[in-house]
Amino acid sequence: MLAALWLAGCGEDGDAEQDVRTTVERYFVALSDRDFATACELVSPSFREDLVAYARRAYPELGSDECVAIARRAARAGGERLVAAQNQVRVREVDVDGSEATAGLGPGQLATLERIEGDWLIETLDFSGAR
Numbered sequence: 001m002l003a004a005l006w007l008a009g010c011g012e013d014g015d016a017e018q019d020v021r022t023t024v025e026r027y028f029v030a031l032s033d034r035d036f037a038t039a040c041e042l043v044s045p046s047f048r049e050d051l052v053a054y055a056r057r058a059y060p061e062l063g064s065d066e067c068v069a070i071a072r073r074a075a076r077a078g079g080e081r082l083v084a085a086q087n088q089v090r091v092r093e094v095d096v097d098g099s100e101a102t103a104g105l106g107p108g109q110l111a112t113l114e115r116i117e118g119d120w121l122i123e124t125l126d127f128s129g130a131r
Contacts, residue, residue: 016120017094020101023120024091024111032086034075040067044114044121 023042030038040048048067055062055070062073075082091111093104099115108129113120 016096016101016115019120020094020096020103020113021091023113023122024089024103024105027122028086028089031071031075032083034072036068036071036075039071042122043067044116044123047122047124 027039027042030036030042043051051067051070052065055064055073059070059073059077062069064070089105089109091103092106095102095104101113101115101120103111103113105111105127108127110124110126112123112126114123115121
């Protein structure tokens, strides 16, 4: 019985790791495909709040608090160079701890995720250590 519970727990972690990986990969594919609605569905409410706060400072002329409009504007500003960078993002490692997870995307590049109502959503993206 104990072995069965342990094995079930391992399977859940493996599923969670795959779900985290899938969320991050879908996010960057959506951005590179300019599918901003999907990208916005894959981020947490706090990520969207931070995005709105950033947009108010960076793009005051935008006049929108809507995630899709902000993402579209940011993509225009980044141009094809941004698309190329988004296409190169790969999930290299995943660590799940309960309802929180991290996904290593490369040296100095990290995504943090939270499971909210059964879905893994991106909380933060940190590329500060990227070369």
